[in-house]
Amino acid sequence: MKNCEYQQIDPQALPTPTPTPPPHHGSEGDKKEEPRRPRRKWEVFPGKNRFFCGGRIIVARQSGVLPLTLGLILVTSGLFFIFDCPFLVKHLTSCIPVIGGVLFVFVVITLLQTSFTDPGILPRATPDEAADIEKQIDNTGNTSYRPPPRTKEVVINQQVVKLKYCFTCKMFRPPRTSHCSLCDNCVERFDHHCPWVGNCVGKRNYRFFYTFIVSLSFLTAFIFGCVTTHLALRAQGGKGLVFALQESPGSAVELVICFFSVWSILGLSGFHTYLVSSNLTTNEDIKGSWSGKSGEDVTNPYSHRNIFINCCSVLCGPMPPSLIDRRGFLPADESAQTGGADIEVPALATKSEINVCTQGTKGLLESATLPPLLSTSCPQGKPQTAHTCPDSSPAVNSDPSPELSVSCGARHAASSPGDASPSRHSKACSKKSKRAALHIPNPAFDIPVSPTSPDAASFAPLH
Amino acid sequence: MYFVSRKCAVVRIYQVRLQDLQQPAVSSKVFIQRDYSSGTICKFQTKFPSELESRIDKQQFEETIQTLNNLYAEAEKLGGKSYLEGCLACLTAYTIFLCMETHYEKVLKKIARYIKDQNEKIYAPRGLLLTDPIERGLRVVEITIFEDRSIGSGR
Numbered sequence: 053m054k055n056c057e058y059q060q061i062d063p064q065a066l067p068t069p070t071p072t073p074p075p076h077h078g079s080e081g082d083k084k085e086e087p088r089r090p091r092r093k094w095e096v097f098p099g100k101n102r103f104f105c106g107g108r109i110i111v112a113r114q115s116g117v118l119p120l121t122l123g124l125i126l127v128t129s130g131l132f133f134i135f136d137c138p139f140l141v142k143h144l145t146s147c148i149p150v151i152g153g154v155l156f157v158f159v160v161i162t163l164l165q166t167s168f169t170d171p172g173i174l175p176r177a178t179p180d181e182a183a184d185i186e187k188q189i190d191n192t193g194n195t196s197y198r199p200p201p202r203t204k205e206v207v208i209n210q211q212v213v214k215l216k217y218c219f220t221c222k223m224f225r226p227p228r229t230s231h232c233s234l235c236d237n238c239v240e241r242f243d244h245h246c247p248w249v250g251n252c253v254g255k256r257n258y259r260f261f262y263t264f265i266v267s268l269s270f271l272t273a274f275i276f277g278c279v280t281t282h283l284a285l286r287a288q289g290g291k292g293l294v295f296a297l298q299e300s301p302g303s304a305v306e307l308v309i310c311f312f313s314v315w316s317i318l319g320l321s322g323f324h325t326y327l328v329s330s331n332l333t334t335n336e337d338i339k340g341s342w343s344g345k346s347g348e349d350v351t352n353p354y355s356h357r358n359i360f361i362n363c364c365s366v367l368c369g370p371m372p373p374s375l376i377d378r379r380g381f382l383p384a385d386e387s388a389q390t391g392g393a394d395i396e397v398p399a400l401a402t403k404s405e406i407n408v409c410t411q412g413t414k415g416l417l418e419s420a421t422l423p424p425l426l427s428t429s430c431p432q433g434k435p436q437t438a439h440t441c442p443d444s445s446p447a448v449n450s451d452p453s454p455e456l457s458v459s460c461g462a463r464h465a466a467s468s469p470g471d472a473s474p475s476r477h478s479k480a481c482s483k484k485s486k487r488a489a490l491h492i493p494n495p496a497f498d499i500p501v502s503p504t505s506p507d508a509a510s511f512a513p514l515h
Numbered sequence: 516m517y518f519v520s521r522k523c524a525v526v527r528i529y530q531v532r533l534q535d536l537q538q539p540a541v542s543s544k545v546f547i548q549r550d551y552s553s554g555t556i557c558k559f560q561t562k563f564p565s566e567l568e569s570r571i572d573k574q575q576f577e578e579t580i581q582t583l584n585n586l587y588a589e590a591e592k593l594g595g596k597s598y599l600e601g602c603l604a605c606l607t608a609y610t611i612f613l614c615m616e617t618h619y620e621k622v623l624k625k626i627a628r629y630i631k632d633q634n635e636k637i638y639a640p641r642g643l644l645l646t647d648p649i650e651r652g653l654r655v656v657e658i659t660i661f662e663d664r665s666i667g668s669g670r
Contacts, residue, residue: 157608158608161608161609161610162608162609165608165609174652174654175651175652177654178651180544180546180657181546181651181654181655181657184544184546185546206551206552207552208551208552208553208554209554213551215551223654226549226551226555226654227551227554227555228555240555241555259601259605259609260609263605263608263609353554354554354555361593364593364598364601365593367601367605368597368598368600368601368602368605369591369593369597369601370590370591370592370593370597370600370601370617370618370619371600371601371604371612371617371619372591372619373617373619373620373623373649375649375652375653376652377650
């Protein structure tokens with residue numbers, strides 16, 4: 053004791069000890085040498101989405117045929133305002149361009165909102181959460197050599213609902229949530245992935261989507277009616293249709309476009325009106341989750357049993373917030389940790405576009421190492437591989453229950469014998485599928501999804 | 516102020532300084548999962564986890580979770596006000612969402628304040644920390660349990 057002399061030392065008076073340098077992790081070395089600007093969460097988002105305007109706008113990786121959709125609408129409306137409106141204003145009423153203008157604005161705004169809004173993406177589980185869930189599963193599972201299929205059952209309104217475990221997002225999916233393989237995200241109240249708007253349709257943007265198709269059907273029908281009236285008026289007095297078409301060639305183009313699209317769009321609107329009034333999603337309707345096909349007494353547990361309340365709750369309910377916090381900042385230590393935790397994260401990619409390309413390449417490399425079954429299975433639900441889709445194989449890690457685009461939905465409905473898909477929606481879907489199938493992205497560009505992609509680490513957690 | 520031995524001054528001070536600067540060590544995390552028995556509305560299970568038995572009162576914990584559940588129910592309530600907001604939004608082609616804060620967002624701020632308040636008054640003194648569920652995608656309420664430290668940072 054006499055060797056140790058104790059004295060009071062004021063910590064503030066001491067020189068600051070040099071902090072230990074942060075651990076360098078491979079490819080991120082050059083980034084740590086100078087103070088980097090703090091990164092936003094969208095830059096490290098693990099799903100296959102693209103971001104614009106600093107994370108404010110989110111679209112799927114493949115924009116699908118969104119440019120075509122927008123182009124068709126702009127061209128048709130443009131021709132209408134240029135060729136038909138002057139004549140009709142002179143001969144009928146000036147309300148026509150006003151109504152047309154209002155509908156056009158509605159259509160374009162709701163289309164852009166559907167495409168650019170987060171559909172209700174669930175962020176992936178943090179590593180701690182995933183470990184906790186794994187622990188719980190192991191505790192309750194059996195000790196046989198074959199792991200049990202990971203499902204959990206809950207009872208909602210006296211209906212038994214099975215919650216599946218998502219291997220990509222490392223969590224049990226909430227009810228009505230599905231994993232979209234095209235976007236590689238779990239989406240709440242997943243309806244379908246729409247190639248026409250280039251995004252998933254889910255809880256947050258379903259009302260935009262519905263407003264879009266309803267206003268588009270009104271617009272298409274309105275333009276069709278106006279063009280027909282215009283041509284009829286011009287052809288009066290024995291002049292003939294050919295003369296009328298020669299005088300107003302734009303009308304011919306509009307007539308063709310509107311004639312072919314009005315039926316499918318009206319059909320789709322009708323189908324979605326049915327879904328809204330019964331509080332169903334396209335996904336549930338196609339799978340027949342609540343149609344009682346197996347003879348059991350199953351009813352939709354989410355329905356309010358009242359058409360009006362169902363409509364109001366789906367379309368006019370409170371707008372849920374985006375759960376992925378795209379514009380939030382990554383804590384500095386977390387960006388270091390995420391670099392270390394998954395060495396395959398494309399740290400080179402600060403731009404979202406490069407991020408997407410690199411992830412795509414990584415996906416290609418990973419899928420090349422996976423057994424052929426997994427790499428060629430169609431969790432995307434592509435029509436061309438629909439018939440090989442290992443529908444109900446529990447051994448397949450990737451949970452291949454079809455995460456459908458509308459086009460694949462029609463094919464699945466047609467191919468699965470047990471399903472008695474109602475004629476109205478198969479008609480609408482088959483029409484859409486014929487057209488959408490033409491526009492399904494070339495498989496060569498579509499990198500097969502690796503469902504257990506190790507690079508897709510959990511979305512950067514905030515501690 | 517710290518009392519240190521002159522002999523081992525450098526090492527001890529270094530340890531004390533780092534301990535002073537660092538957070539108390541995290542012992543474990545408990546996750547309160549969602550309760551889906553009422554459907555897809557946001558509701559958390561009120562079952563008291565065994566890891567917290569030594570730290571906090573069961574009733575206190577249940578009261579916190581129940582209040583959170585009530586707040587989320589208020590956010591997602593289907594009623595006259597939310598329908599009005601929804602209809603108005605529809606008429607303006609949903610452009611008002613760009614300018615206006617929705618009812619849900621207002622309640623989320625209220626929830627954030629409540630959690631901060633609970634952390635300051637009840638959980639932090641017991642070495643626990645509640646994480647706002649919105650930071651975990653409304654999937655779980657994460658409770659971080661800090662190691663019981665008898666030296667250093669007790670102030």
